[in-house]
Amino acid sequence: MPKKKKKTIRCKWIFKRKEGLTPSEPPKFKARLVAKGYSQIPGIDYNYVFSLVVKHSSIRTFFSIVASDDLELEQLDVKTVFLHGELEEDIYMDQLEGFIVGGKEKFVCKLKRSLYGLKQSPRQWNKRFDLFMLLHGFKRSKYDSCVYIKHINGSPIYLLLYVDDMLIAAKSKVEITKLKKYLSSEFDMKDLTAKKILSMEITRDGKSSLLFLSQQNYIKKVLQRFNMHNAKAVSTPIAPHFKLSGAQCPNTDQDIEYMSRVPYSSVVGFLMYAMVCSHPNLTYAMSLVSRYMSNPSKEHWRAAQWIFRYLKGTTDFCLKFGRTEK
């Protein structure tokens, strides 16, 4: 399409090497075209960008129902998820590097579908999926818009969506297979055994119908990243000798220098994620250390490290879901 007066969006290729799941598996090489979304102008190139994801409490409520009713659980993943969304705005993009048509160098591409990197991609994908689910007789939950329910002969089938990951549960395997068939006829799907969602590992014990949720690998990775994997473990998330307050904020140049090199906020971020997903026991400690994000002191940093040491000792801590004994 010939170039108009409208500003175009630039794009670039991203190349990635992805290790195989087992050491024997050869690594995969991926190339992905991304649009430079930061050059989009609000009001012209995009309007709304808000996109929904499922709440963590909903996921846990879902698991508790799965465990207590002993439902079949399956996980699916949508390949190249954002390419499914349809665009409402007119967006023009420069020609792709390496794929420029000879003789038409000045031409630009008009985008029909959303691309990775565009601001509205997540929203457009969610919209498209929502339409699809409603078309197939699913009801969107009033309390969490990423939870879908359908009753077939009185027994419910649930679907939870987290961007491109979805969890499906139902009493009968037949219904799940049917739903999976529908979904893969519309989108490009990858079938995963329900083992891991949002860095939480799911383990099921078939005999006692128990379901466990843990973040072992995530915590191990985080400990390694901040060089705390050899730290001595402690047994409580926070100890009474930490009396944290705003008055402790660094005031000497030396302290300010020291704290500027400490990755305090990213540590709190990582810990916070562990707390939100599967560690209710960290809540108090986290509420303490996260109050001083803007100007942490050495004392605050020591408290954050203490939480790490606690996690070191409770890496295999998991949430248990099961039937209530009456």
Added chain:
Amino acid sequence: MDLDYAADLDRRRSLTGYVFTVGSSAVSWRATLQSIVALSTTEVEYMAVSRACKELIWLKGLCAELCGVDSCINLFYDSQSTIYLTKDQMFHERTKHIDIKYHFVHDMIDDCKLKVCKINTHNNPADMMTKHVPVAKFGQA
């Protein structure tokens, strides 16, 4: 649910903590500083109940939608004074300054949406949200 009065050393705000369980497993938890400064522990507790109520309404709705169970929910709490305050519509000298918004707990109880029950302090799992907990107690929670 549980709380810590004036836990914030800087602004003397209080800390609220709660855990909700569905079946036997914890599904929703939180520990936050309250946005306003409270005058007494009972007041903090009362505010905490209303904070927990908000989450409860949502969770109850979700559960009702997912598995069709819509029953009265028990809110366990270790403070007698607050439990009496939630049951009693009377106007007290010491509680008259509590903002109307916190009285919506009464409405909830009248609608049989929730019941506030007593739990022994030693068995309260939400303790871990608001204080330094000794190791022995941590194991139970």
